[in-house]
Amino acid sequence: MPALSPSCPELTLQQLSARRHWLTTAGYGVGLAALATLLRTSTQAAEKHVAVGGQPTHHPPRAKRVIFLCQSGGPSQLDLFDPKPGLRARHGEELPASIRQGQRLTTMTSQQGSWPIAASPFAFARHGKCGMEFSELLPHTAKLADDICLIRTAQTEAINHDPGLTLLQTGSQQPGRPSFGSWLSYGLGTDNENLPAFVVMISGGEPGDQPLYGRLWGSAFLPSQHQGVRLRGEGDLIPYLSSPPGVDVATRRRTLDTLAAMNRLAQTQHGDLETLARVQQYELSAGMQAAVPELADFSQEKPETLAAYGPDVQRPGSYARNCLLARRLVERGVRFVQLYHRDWDHHTKVEAGLKKQTAATDQPSAALVQDLKQRGLLDDTLVIWGGEFGRAAYSQGALDSPTYGRDHHPRCFSLWLAGGGTRPGYVHGRTDDFSYNVIDQPVRIHDLHATLLHLLGIDHLQLTHRSQGHDFRLTDVAGNVVRELLA
The missing domain is CATH 3.40.720.10 (Alkaline Phosphatase, subunit A)
Known part of the structure; x- marks a missing residue:
């Protein structure tokens, strides 16, 4: 990993990108290690709690x-x-x-x-x-x-x-x-x-x-x-909940699966939790396509x-x-x-x-x-x-x-x-x-x-x-x- 020094005052774009990626992933590694410790502690404490909706x-x-x-x-x-x-x-x-x-x-x-x-x-x-x-x-x-x-x-x-x-x-x-x-x-x-x-x-x-x-x-x-x-x-x-003309259930499912795979890959690389939130929101919208019309039917x-x-x-x-x-x-x-x-x-x-x-x-x-x-x-x-x-x-x-x-x-x-x-x-x-x-x-x-x-x-x-x-x-x-x- 190149480092800035008096003998190397400038870095190429490729080197800067690699440096930024290393710092980002290293930071997430430390953060995830801390998160794992917190989760272990929370899990141990939750054993004596009552579960509601899957949450303690x-x-x-x-x-x-x-x-x-x-x-x-x-x-x-x-x-x-x-x-x-x-x-x-x-x-x-x-x-x-x-x-x-x-x-x-x-x-x-x-x-x-x-x-x-x-x-x-x-x-x-x-x-x-x-x-x-x-x-x-x-x-x-x-x-x-x-x-x-x-x-x-x-x-x-x-x-x-x-x-x-x-x-x-x-x-x-x-x-x-x-x-x-x-x-x-x-x-x-x-x-x-x-x-x-x-x-x-x-x-x-x-x-x-x-x-x-x-x-x-x-x-x-x-x-x-x-x-x-x-x-x-x-x-x-909810506006725009229905699929556009020509898009059937199977096509929408393949689209969502592809988007989910791409978002999970991006999350693995960058560690952005909002990327996982986006995956959940796509899945929720798919589920709502059937649930919302039934909800509104009196x-x-x-x-x-x-x-x-x-x-x-x-x-x-x-x-x-x-x-x-x-x-x-x-x-x-x-x-x-x-x-x-x-x-x-x-x-x-x-x-x-x-x-x-x-x-x-x-x-x-x-x-x-x-x-x-x-x-x-x-x-x-x-x-x-x-x-x-x-x-x-x-x-x-x-x-x-x-x-x-x-x-x-x-x-x-x-x-x-x-x-x-x-x-x-x-x-x-x-x-x-x-x-x-x-x-x-x-x-x-x-x-x-x-x-x-x-x-x-x-x-x-x-x-x-x-x-x-x-x-x-x-x-x-x-x-x-x-x-x-x-x-």
Whole structure:
């Protein structure tokens, strides 16, 4: 191997290529030796763990799969889950400074000069044996009171949508971290080789709404096969999945085998793990050619099942249809299904906006939980419903106007869990009389993630990935399992 020296100041292109190849392969050799040591250690430790989907877990899991019903925009906890009847007598009064405590406000209301209290116009009632309180806007969800674990004291650090949603989905306000679904795909694998481990669907939204970025379901520095696969609302669920005219199954199989052989050769020479990821993605696309059309075929669903999800279930791209697809996906072994429903950002016309959104989502959300329960899937399927933050107790805009709204509120908001080992019929935490501050039992985003991972058999401190010399995890450097939420 030639070396640079004063007597040989220049190298030929062939020599440089050989030198680069030697350094690359030598580096991979050292890396693979270290990896082998780590794998031996992991294998020895995994012998005492429970296997799920072929992957070891840190302790016996209660949940095997997740459906996350993300209500993008920030649903108002005051109008849906956290009743504050005392505010009606104070409607229009100034929110006390002792309650605001100088907390950060968005630029949309920080300059108002006045923050009049806006009591909820909607009635609340108790439901189920547990007596859980729900707004009149949620009659279908209310019927599941004894199956739901309601968290009233969720907290987030973010006050705006993009960092708030990024934190909720990736554990960091800054872009560049793997999404929750990617971590699960990486940690637990899949139970169906013909479908992705992580699937994403989007519904709702109006022109000008807060956008949703692909990085919210991206894998970042994890291998790319762990990123979410988005299903479309219109036309084919996945574009370009079908073979082009003139290409039969046998021809496609030969093509994939040839590509796989070439990619494996390249991986052997260069050691790039993304090359192996490409092989897996080609194979997955081949399997999906048969699996996806069957997934989208509702013809075998019972009429009463379709009716339970509501009139929109047959409309492509609707929240109701996506909820039914979510059940069909987890039924077929998909590990993580992420539904986003947009247009919860009610800075104006909060009453009309909430009526519209709950009319679209209440029945399908409840039907999904009930459907899973009837099929024996709810016990080991974790359902999550919630947005990136809540809404404030004061009015945005003139309170006497029908167009008044509510601004973002990160200090306390509500979300609910069902199934997967969560505690049914339980209300966690208490907020103050204005649903503005947490009185006791706060649940921060990293606490939520730690708890959800625990239910899936994962110690959040041990699910890590080294990137650029740093061991990353979903919960960053924080997070505690909230034991009260566990059944």
